C-alpha cells in the first residue's frame with residue numbers, strides 16, 4: 001500500500017467558472033519519485049478540517065503556482081492593482097500548515113508553497129524581488145522553451161548545519177528559478193537551508209518539526225527523475241510519508 005499524499009489545488013477562474021487544479025508535473029514527480037498516491041484536494045477552506053488531513057493523509061505537498069499570496073496576509077499593501085492572487089488557496093493552506101507540521105504530517109513546499117509556508121508561520125515576502133536593491137531578477141523568460149525556463153540557472157549555498165547538506169552531501173547545488181516574489185522576513189520558526197548568491201533565502205526547514213517539513217523556492221518537480229537533487233528531496237519526502245503511514249496504522 002502506498003502512502004496518501006494530499007496536494008492542495010489552486011482555484012482558478014477560467015471563463016465563467018472556477019476550477020480546482022494542480023500542475024501535472026507535481027503529481028507525476030511525487031507519484032514517481034516519492035512513491036506515494038497523490039490525492040488532489042480542492043482549495044476549499046470550508047471542506048478541509050485539519051483533523052481530516054491529520055487522520056487520513058500521510059503527507060501534504062504545497063505546489064508552485066503563478067498566483068501570489070495576497071499581501072494583506074503578511075501585512076503589506078497590494079503592489080499593483082491587478083495581481084494574480086488565489087484567495088481560496090490562501091484561505092485553505094495558511095491555517096493548516098503549522099497544525100499539520102506540529103501533528104507530525106510531512107509537508108513539502110515548492111515555490112508558491114515555499115512562500116505561503118513562510119507566511120503561514122508569520123514571515124513576509126518581497127512582492128517584486130527584482131526591484132529590491134541588491135537582489136537579482138529571479139524570473140524566468142516565459143518566451144524560452146520549457147527546458148530552458150526550468151533548467152539550472154544559479155547556485156545555492158547550503159547551510160552547514162542544515163538537513164539538505166546532510167541529505168545531499170554537498171555545500172552547493174545549482175537550481176532553476178521561476179519566481180518574481182521571494183522571502184523578505186523569514187518566520188522565526190523556520191531555519192535557513194539554502195541561500196542564493198544575492199542573499200535570498202531559497203530553502204528552509206521548520207525548526208524542531210517531528211517529521212519532514214521542508215520548503216524550496218525552485219522547481220525540483222521538473223523532470224525530477226532526471227535530477228539527483230530532486231530525486232533525493234522527493235525520496236526523503238516519500239520515506240517520511242511511509243513512516244507516517246506505518247505510524248498511523250498502529
Ligand SMILES: N[C@@H](CCC(=O)NCCCC(=O)O)C(=O)O
Nearest residue numbers: 064065066067111112179180181
Ligand atoms: N507566484 C509566485 C510563485 C512562483 C511559482 O510558483 N511559479 C510557478 C510557475 C508555474 C509552475 O511551474 O507551477 C512568484 O512569482 O514568486
